[in-house]
Amino acid sequence: MELSEAYPMTGGDGLHSYAKNSDFQRKAIDVAKQLISKAIAQGLDVGDFNSTKSLGIADLGCSVGPNTFTAVDNIIEAVKSKYESQIPEFHVFFNDHVSNDFNLLFTSLPQDKQYYAAGVPGSFYDHVFPDASLHIVHSSSSLHWLSGVPKEVTNNNSPAFNKGRITYANSGDEVIRAFKAQNRKDMDRFLHARALEVVPGGLVILVFPYNPDGTHPSRIPINMSFGLIGSALMDLAGKGIVGEDKVDSFNMPVYVMHRHEVEAAVERNGCFSVVSMEILPKVRENFSSNDSVVDEIVGRARSATEGIIKPHFGEDILDELFDVFRKKLAEDFVPSAKTVDQEHLFLALKRKP
């Protein structure tokens, strides 16, 4: 079993916490609600329930924050509509890396929750539940995080050495190939683990950023953000605040899939049929290029990346780094981008018998 690295969202509920900066992710969950409801109504096929069988739901990469509970509530509402006459008990497992702030998650659990809750530490690229123990798996805004950075991109003897950049998106073909290969391996691990854990007829519901065909990876919002953080890090290196080799040895473990890559992974795995695969309606059609948008993107990017930047570069650079990032965003990104909101793919898979 390969070990997966951990990239926690910023814990606690402070200014830069994920809990306070996950509004966008919540919107993605809201627009997915109808699709989740439809997938459960039409796709879930796990037989009847009785008093000795509860329905197991896992939220993978749950992080900490109100979003987690919203997604689970949406799922439970959909199941209740489907099994009107015989509503099962719900056992909900909140999964994330061991470094996630589970203490905060547990104290935030809604008082009136309609389920038994448990926290499950561990990477979702591993097998984290017993065989056939889950009926519905959900994961939102998590699957673009790789299990780790492909080794060759931080090796200065490799043709895939990603010098001076922290994302594959604006790099050469060798770097892109290395990230693609890592994603392919990770998707195989992810689907293999879920195929074991989910009962026949059970669902795997995934919402994740995607890369539309015909759009270069460097032109999608999430990668543009990472590109600007990388550029801000190089500015800091230019001023001698961080070593250039520190930047060279750092990469965001993120890859944003094309639709055909998702389809190929499901095909290779072979244990799931596709119930639904749709581009999520855009959270916002338009945006106005103003300070509040910049604030929002900075908050979102910082809460999602601090946990991986800090151990590599130290805490001291964070404020300056995100100040430079903010300036670049305001000058460069927001005025030129058609949208600041990353598009997401909705995918519902059913475990074959």
Next chain:
Amino acid sequence: MELSEAYPMTGGDGLHSYAKNSDFQRKAIDVAKQLISKAIAQGLDVGDFNSTKSLGIADLGCSVGPNTFTAVDNIIEAVKSKYESQIPEFHVFFNDHVSNDFNLLFTSLPQDKQYYAAGVPGSFYDHVFPDASLHIVHSSSSLHWLSGVPKEVTNNNSPAFNKGRITYANSGDEVIRAFKAQNRKDMDRFLHARALEVVPGGLVILVFPYNPDGTHPSRIPINMSFGLIGSALMDLAGKGIVGEDKVDSFNMPVYVMHRHEVEAAVERNGCFSVVSMEILPKVRENFSSNDSVVDEIVGRARSATEGIIKPHFGEDILDELFDVFRKKLAEDFVPSAKTVDQEHLFLALKRKP
């Protein structure tokens, strides 16, 4: 549903943490090992396992520390001996109050664990798992903690007002009756919840301090410790460091059962048969009255009570309080006591069909 108050053991891994001061509790688990093994070999009767059914184990009141994992390992070893040919997957649920340090628990999970782990926040006096979802429930050194202090003992208009004391053990009959009644209610809640959660043929294995017949509650080690903490608090009140009314309104939510009270609770509940009920072999037969014993008792008492004393009296008094406690122990308790080690009862119950 009544809410249960939370009395966490001291978290983290510092000097006064439960993780660093639970050596005695570990010894209780070690001496229980043989009894657990026998109870599982002879009592567990949950049918065969196959690849679609895992064995659910819950450790209730797990706290944080190496003990938790030891107890679970003992249980798994016993199950593996029993089901030699067809070893199931294990799903282990670590339960404690929501204020328990689950982050530390998760980072402490053994690398080579043979089970899928989950954390479950909530009082074990409530229903915290779905119906019929567990095969073995274990709880060690936890059941003497009540769900709360009976209200009348902190009401100065009640005949059960426990003025100037923090335990029932050295108080009048009214106070003792109030704690007895609370324990009776709590035991009914505990067994009722477990009767729902445990499958027919499944086991509930409990290790807890008990009060031998013929021994006054004030003469058993655990209550003697609490009595001396109460006396130390009154000394602090005498010096004006804490208000006397603060001491009057504080009680340890602990009751140590007699054997017949345990038997009566099982009888009232009616859903369990007794597989085994034994007095645990003593951890130590003798002890020498020296500083290391005093240190050990102070460490153990502080890690177990700080979490409940601090919110009521504030953090500032803790060092002085436990200094006074230490002096009283050395002068009063250790020289006069026959043993400093609390005796424990081992109880294995089987869920009736």
